Every structure is written in structure tokens, then in C-alpha cells.
Amino acid sequence: MDNLSASAPGVDQRDAPDGRTAARATSRSPDASAFRAVQGTGRAAATLVILALLLLGTVLVAAGIGPYRIPPLDVLAAIFRRAIGSAAAGPVETVLFNIRLPRVLAAVLVGAALSAAGAAYQSLFRNPLVSPDILGVSTGAGLGAVVGILLGLPVAAIQLLGFGGGLATVALVAMLARTLRGGGDVLVLVLAGIVVGALAGAAISLVKVLADPYDQLPAITFWLLGSLAGVKPGDVGGVLPVVVFGLAPLILLRWRIGVLSLGDDEARALGIDVSRLRVLVIAAATLITASVVAISGVIGWVGLMVPHMVRLLVGPRFDRLLPASILLGAAFMVAVDTLARSGAKIEIPLGVLTAVIGGPAFVWLLARRRHRELP
């Protein structure tokens, strides 16, 4: 699966998987091995560049797809004209800047945020099978939003309630875990997440029963399955700063978050203040997840699957995993959302698509993993 990096121009082919035997023979001297480590960093950097180009390409193509087709180069040209301030107000610009790009950029944010949160949680909970929802952020956001729909609130208020519901749920889980066990260890956190998540799920069911079946119930169902159909140009501007604010600590603390994956005792013995770092990671991951779920609704699988895919490309080290997950997650979400809005006559719910794509992909990953672990 090193295809991506191995086929990249300028990437040293000797570092490909079959270079293992060579590695054994040549890394006897410290210098050689330190050099190889730096080379590994170079390969990871090359993969990042490729993923960034992939994201850019996906965005340009996706922005052109729809009832009014725009070739990718025209999309690029229109963006360029707009950037230098000589924007003509043609139909291309109207479609692009008022309809397509806001939605595509929202997909970028959603994919990036969910994948980053998933990668961070997998390291934090020392389990590659963990998703960003494990502490109930999506269920809590869902509860907030469906209550907003039930009360007939305007869209902005529904989004705010979703955001607040996500934050409040995780805060409740963290407080519960802290009360039950002084330091708040990982297992207690997960169990508290399950309990609070189940309660929020029950409350969502209750709201569904109470909702008007002809008007509110479809809206609730649609929201709980995730969609970017309702994204307006202003939404991206509102969510972007929150996502950047939440991603910043994850990116800055990337090395330490990776060391957390060794477990609490080892991480602490290696010099990390685990309790503080854990609170910070949970806060950052919750912030970015809740902020994107507020505009997209609940979208499963992405945060679980994308980091897995990325591990095949750059390995398990979190300092490489995180940026690669952000880029691939964003590209994946843009592609899926494009399929959702143009794949059928009706808008396909995103949660349905990610499950249909994610489920089989995940089975394949597990089968591959099992195969690899056999001697």
C-alpha cells in the first residue's frame, strides 16, 4: 500500500517495503539509521504533498460537477479572478461562489475535522477502532438539534443547539468520569460515554415520537443521517475559525498525543502530564466535531475509517497520521458529498453513503490486518 509514496517522483524507491532487508544490512551504524529516520520523514512529507494535491484536485473537480457543469480549469480561473479582485458576475461565478464552493468547503471542513478528531481519539484511547463519537459528541449534538427542530427554531438556532448539545454531552461525560474515578481513567470515560450516549439516544427517540410526523419528523431523520444540502455561504465562515482553533492544539501537540498511545503509565514515565493533555485533546476534538456536526448533521464512519486508511500510507506515528488524516478526510468527504448531491435524482443522506462505503472498506481493512498479523 505504499503505492502512493513509492510512485511519487523524487521518492527513494529503496525505502519501499522490499527495502526492509536492505535496511537490516545497512543500519548498523548510528549515522545510517538516523539518516534513514530523516528519510522516512521525507517520504511522509512527500505523501502529504500528494494528499494535498489530491484534495485540491477533488475540490476543483467537485466544484464543477452538478446540473451546471464547469470544467476544473474554469473553476480555478474563476477562483483566481476572484482572488485578484477582477470578478465578473457571470453564471459561473454565481453557481460557484453562492452554491457549489460553500458546500464543497463545508465538506472539506467536515471531513478534516471528523478525521482529525478520530485520529486523536484513537491515540488517546489506545485503540484504532475508536471513532470521534465515543464520548457521545454526535449523539449530544443530535439531541440538541432535534430539540431545536421540534421547537420550530430557525436554522441558525438549531445549529447552535447542536453545537452546544455536543459540547455539553462530552462535558457531562468527563465530569461523570471524574466523579467516579479521581483522575478519570480511560475505561471509566468510555463507559460514562456509553451511558450518557444511551440517555441522549433515548431522548432523541422521545423527541421523534413527539414530533409532527409530516413536517418535523422528516427534518429530524434527515438531520440525523447527515447532509450538507442546507449549507449557506455564511456557514463556512462561522465554522472555519472554530475548526482551526480546535485543530491548532492537536497539530502543535502531535508528538505528545502520539506518546499517549503507549498508555497512561508509560506516557507519564516518559515525561508527559497525561491528565492535562487528555483534557486538552478531548476538548479540542469535541470542539471541532461539534462545530461541524452542527452544520452537517450526524455523519458516521469517516472519523473511524480515514485514520485507518492513512496508517497504510504513512504508518501509525501520530505526528504523520494527523496531517495526512486531515487532508485525506477532507478529500474523501468532498467526494462523498459530490456523490450525495449528484449521484441520484434525490439528495442521498451522507450518513447512508459513508456507511455504504465505510462498512465494506472497514471489513477489507480488518481482513488485511488479520492477514498481515499471521506469520
Added chain:
Amino acid sequence: MTIVAANDLIIGYGAIPIASGISIALQPGSVTCLLGPNGVGKTTLFKTLLGLIPPLGGAVRIGDDDLADLPRRTIARRIAYVPQAYVSDFAYTVLDLVVMGRTAYLGAFAAPGRADYAIATDALGALGIAGLAERDANRISGGQRQLALIARALAQRAGAIIMDEPTASLDLANRLLVLDRIAGLAKDGLAVLISTHEPEQAFAIADRVAVIGRDNHFATGPVDAVLTPEQLTRLYGVALTVERTPSGRLVVGPAAAPHAG
């Protein structure tokens, strides 16, 4: 000079003491073996010495400082911890794993640089496993994985290393290899504390032993003085004897003579 010292320590979780009256001092260039039956608090003592849990009484001193006053970073630069080798859910390479030992020397927002990799590679070389640097740490032998974790502790450049049953679950060849390397670390000037279930290991590589038994029994001192047949019998609750083999090695066995035929 003593690197790590504890006097009249009471250890335990929460408010419940598990063992008390523990005094231990780790000297540079020496191996101390900690022996005791399961459940008497060996791991609890390790966690207390590493500052992972607070002592319920007494204090752990690192050099001139009280452990409780030091930030985690500083502790990590002075005492390293080697857990029992385990298979991780993440397929780190051996070098990735070892370079994590440099964490205590990195700025909060930094990742290891060239110098850190050089130190990690040196540590692998010191344990004779430089050739494993790029291998998946989950796909090497248990003994190699244990050595990799010891290499990580070396990369931590601490004066004292605490190892939790480093030879448990290893086959005989790997056991001997790991023990030999541990003895080598002490020769290089480190203070090493290991826990083990095999008194023979103490006879083989330890300078001092500490034993924790049931009912708050604690003893420490030179190997020959502490690991007497009487002490061992009391410690494990079965009649034990120490015998010298023709080559001069000390072995521990049941006191009753085996039945003939």
C-alpha cells in the same frame, strides 16, 4: 551517591495501604532485584518510585529532591521505566518506539530531530539490536521487543531504570540475553531495579535484593544475606532450600528431597 532513595515508605492505592516499612536505595552501577509473591505490591512500589501514584507515607527522593515536588518531565529525565514487553495496537517501528524516550527533552510543540534519532540509534546499538531499527515492533521476538523497550529507557538518558519483570514470558534464550544486557547496563554506571519471580536471577546479576512478603514483611540487603533458605521459605510460604551447583551457581528448590524412583 544514591540516585533514588525511599525511607520507611507506605505504599498503596487510594487510602488503602498494601505494604509499609519499605526502604530502598538505588546506587549507580548496581542491580537491585525485587522479589516477592504475587499481589504483595511489587508493581505498586514501582509506581510509587516512578511517581505515578503518591506514597501513603514517607517520601521518595531523587538525588536531593522530593519526587512529589518534581514535574513529570524532570522525573522522566532521572528515572526511566521499562514495562513488560507487550504487543501494541499500533505498528510502530522499533526506532519510532525508542525515539519516544526523547519526549522529556522535547519542547511542548516539538517532534524529535536528528540528534534525538542519533541518541535512539545509539541506544539500540548499545543493546545489540541496531539492525532492528526499521522493523515493526509487533513482529519481532518477545526478547527483542523487551530489549527495544530497554533501549527506549536508555534514550531517556536517566540515571536509574526500573523494569517490571523484564524476563517474564520470555523463552530461556531470550531470558539469558535480556539478563546479560541488564547486567551490562549496571556496568555502564546505571542504577537498575528489576522485579522478578526467579531468585536465581538475583544470584546471577544482582548486587542487592529487596523482598516484599505478606503481612508487611520487608527486607533488603546484599544478595547472600537476604536470600537465605529461611528468608525464601518465609517469603513464598513453601519450604525452600538454596543449593550450590558443581559450577558454583546458586539455585533454589523445594527443601524436601525428591522421591527416588
